[in-house]
Amino acid sequence: MVNINIKSRYWEYDLHLQKRLTIISDNSGTGKTTFVELIGRYANKDEFLKCDLPCYVLPLTDRAGKWETYFNEEAVVVIDDAHPIYDLDYFEIFKNAKCYIIMINREIPALIYELSNIYRLKTVEGYHYLGEVL
């Protein structure tokens, strides 16, 4: 299991990843994109971002070949809106990945249901955590 924690005075993100593939799917305005931005900004700053593994945000403008370097590393990779990956052979990519993947998406193909845990992002007074499994 991998834990990720980012905390400021007014809000906190506290995520515990059980499986290699975690999907967050929720309403608009619950803080999903903010989480991706925070990971991107504080990836190299250990004093703010606490995680056992290095964290990256997958740059979706890259060609598919470059993505493999992210997926073959022992790390946490965050993907915001994975539609370019759905255009590829996504089942093989997710099955063979060595990293922990957090994917933020609403469209979830039936093939990757068994590989993943699907959560809602719950928020209580600025404290964000992974809520019930859908």
Place this chain on the structure above:
Amino acid sequence: MLNIWFSRCKLAVRRPDDTFPMIYYREWFDDPFVKNMVLDVDKTKVINYQSSIDYLDQPMDTLKISGGVKSLILLYKMPNLLISGNSMGDNCAKWVLEIGKMHDCFMTLSYDMKFTEDITSTEEMICRVMNTGQLITTFRDYYYTYYGFPRDKDERLPELLDLPYPLVREGEVL
């Protein structure tokens, strides 16, 4: 009327966070309808195009509103754009229907957005399925069509269809 394309489409505005800041007008945030949408979906109170107050009573840049609301504003203010419905959550559904009642608008959808709690409801919901041209009149009709649609096989672009409306490409300003 609301027009829905039941599949993914590369022509659609799929990343509103990238597209919206390039094509928006500042006056859009003076519109009470837009202010109501942002308040309902994001719990954020818009003051003007620069500043807002978020749900924690913190000051916030208005352009930091969620991607779902950005898509809704584009759907409302730029009806000729094709918007990806996957960027909108279930809490945007009632506003999509509201905008559909005002004027023609176009969106793609490849997840089962909750337009209603009861999917067998026979209440009125008027929209057109762009893939087949079928006119839908009730919620029950909609979900019957959505779940029966072979979305993975059908990847044609709306351009190939004979639509009575012009479809403007992403980034093109009206």
